[in-house]
Amino acid sequence: MKTRYSFGGDEHIFVEVDEEMSLDAFFKSLSMSNSVRDSKIKGVTEICPANASFQVKFDPDQISPDDMLAELKKLEGAAENAEKKLTTRIVEIPVYYQDPWTHETLMRFRERHQDPNGTDLDYAARINGFDSAEEFIVAHHSNPWFVSMVGFVSGLPFLYQLVERERQLQVPKYLRPRTDTPKLTVGYGGCFSCIYSVRGAGGYQMFGITPMPIYDPQQKISYLKDFMVFFKPGDIVKWKPIGREEHDRIAAEVEAGTYAPKIVEVDFDLNAWNADVDGTNAKLMEALNAG
Amino acid sequence: MPVKVIKPGLLTTIQDLGRPGYFHLGIPIGGAMDRVSLRTANLLVGNDEGAAGLEAVFLGPELEFTEDATIAVTGADLPILIDDVEQPGWTALKIKAGQRLGFGYLKSGARAYIAISGGVDTPPMLGSRSTYAIGALGGVDGRAIAAGDSLPIGAGAGGTEGATVAPDLRRATGSPVELRVLPGLYWHRITETAQRGFFDDEWKVAPEADRMGYRFRGGKALEFVEREQPFGAGSDPSNIVDGCYPYGSIQVPGGTEPIVLHRDAVSGGGYFMIGTVISADMDLIGQLQPHMPVRFVEVDMETALKARADRAALMNRIRGALDR
Incomplete structure (x- = not known):
């Protein structure tokens, strides 16, 4: 699994946790998207979890795309080690x-x-x-x-x-x-x-x-x-x-x-x-x- | 003080600035496709910029007013008729009880926005009156307006009759239309030749163009970088493990016809995307007619943010010009 980040225009960041489907990828993606929600990053307007990826929509008038990207990357390590329990x-x-x-x-x-x-x-x-x-x-x-x-x-x-x-x-x-x-x-x-x-x-x-x-x-x-x-x-x-x-x-x-x-x-x-x-x-x- | 729908037009929907916050459940933001036009129409009639108005595509409705009101029509160049007398667009117009608002044949653009002082006052759902027909949300019982409907209108102060927006503040598409794109997402899935071709080719708006998305054809098919498809993605090289779709993202099923998702976007699916139309150019898409020539222009993030700031400045100039 290698996490890949990409801008979707000036209002979205797309985070692909893995190219292929697995429950491990799902849990990591869910955990990361939950951390984004819990950390209340300024400017986040929507958090959409998907099968092995997730997407964050943000307002670039409130936070620059590069800063938003840096905030998301900070959360990756913790998600890696999060408990895979629900x-x-x-x-x-x-x-x-x-x-x-x-x-x-x-x-x-x-x-x-x-x-x-x-x-x-x-x-x-x-x-x-x-x-x-x-x-x-x-x-x-x-x-x-x-x-x-x-x-x-x-x-x-x-x-x-x-x-x-x-x-x-x-x-x-x-x-x-x-x-x-x-x-x-x-x-x-x-x-x-x-x-x-x-x-x-x-x-x-x-x-x-x-x-x-x-x-x-x-x-x-x-x-x-x-x-x-x-x-x-x-x-x-x-x-x-x-x-x-x-x-x-x-x-x-x-x-x-x-x-x-x-x-x-x-x-x-x-x-x-x-x-x-x-x-x-x-x-x-x-x-x-x-x- | 309702407005009676005599003829609905082709597909006229109630729209405001949409319902953010539910895209993770497959419920899109919706709202006016051309946001600046809706905001401007509302300002002209003394409404909040986000009040609900009517979005008419290609063909205008015919409406009968039961009370005096101020109206304004912006967006597409659709001749405005009050009791069959032509009136100027982008201008606050008085309409009296018993008079009818109708429209002539479309001259340019695709979507006209009709604001009525007080705003359309149908019940909001999930915080918005915007019509999302697929999910039966907003509008009149979750659908476009129909003959015989009676549209409730809120109380409003009304704008200054004759107030108008100067032509240089009305954003219009060029020809060919240029849509600026930030490459990304699954851009790496196509070859360098295909990447160049996508921006070099001239595309045309396909007839399959609606609030969900605009399809384009006429350019060369995109060639994929070879790979073994990841587990769960599906067998076509354009398939991915179903993921989220950004608003404005460009998916190319089978590598042949790009689709740009718009305000009523599906929230995700299994097709790869090559990039995203920048936020500043989303409004322009709402004014494209089928068969119009379009070029996609590659830009970087800095240009996208500058374009966004330019568009915000334009909106501020409109507010200033209307003393709001």
């Missing part, structure tokens, strides 16, 4: 894989896809060495995921699977982005899963849909009353496969204001996880199932 929450997200809505959309944009004759899941299964879409789906939901970035649009989470690199699923993005994606599509690009918070353009492969809204600008949905965005970096997610009937039941509960997502507070220790991936994941699952 008190966070694990959330169960119901997913209706192979749903009719993403299917209709992916058929509409077939000419933009690597494999015009199959579905996104068929393609993802094949290039990751699975015999069927069903086997791939099991690999997608059997381990928990880590929210390593929130962004793109309106509270969209990027999720990184909590498995060793050899077991990571990797799928390229569409050859050309779609102009439409159903709201709440569970997508995939590179090594990241995502949930499209709103309907719109997108380039990630489409695997399914969740009936659980994650963004509500009106703040009417029961669990989004305090804030309109559900996810934050560091959240842990477990996908729960569901069928049409359960999808419709949850959607009706959301509408009625009675749906409560399953959420349990947990501690995550990256060193413990690195030492024993399956054991740590099993503990996370126990905590979720006991909740």
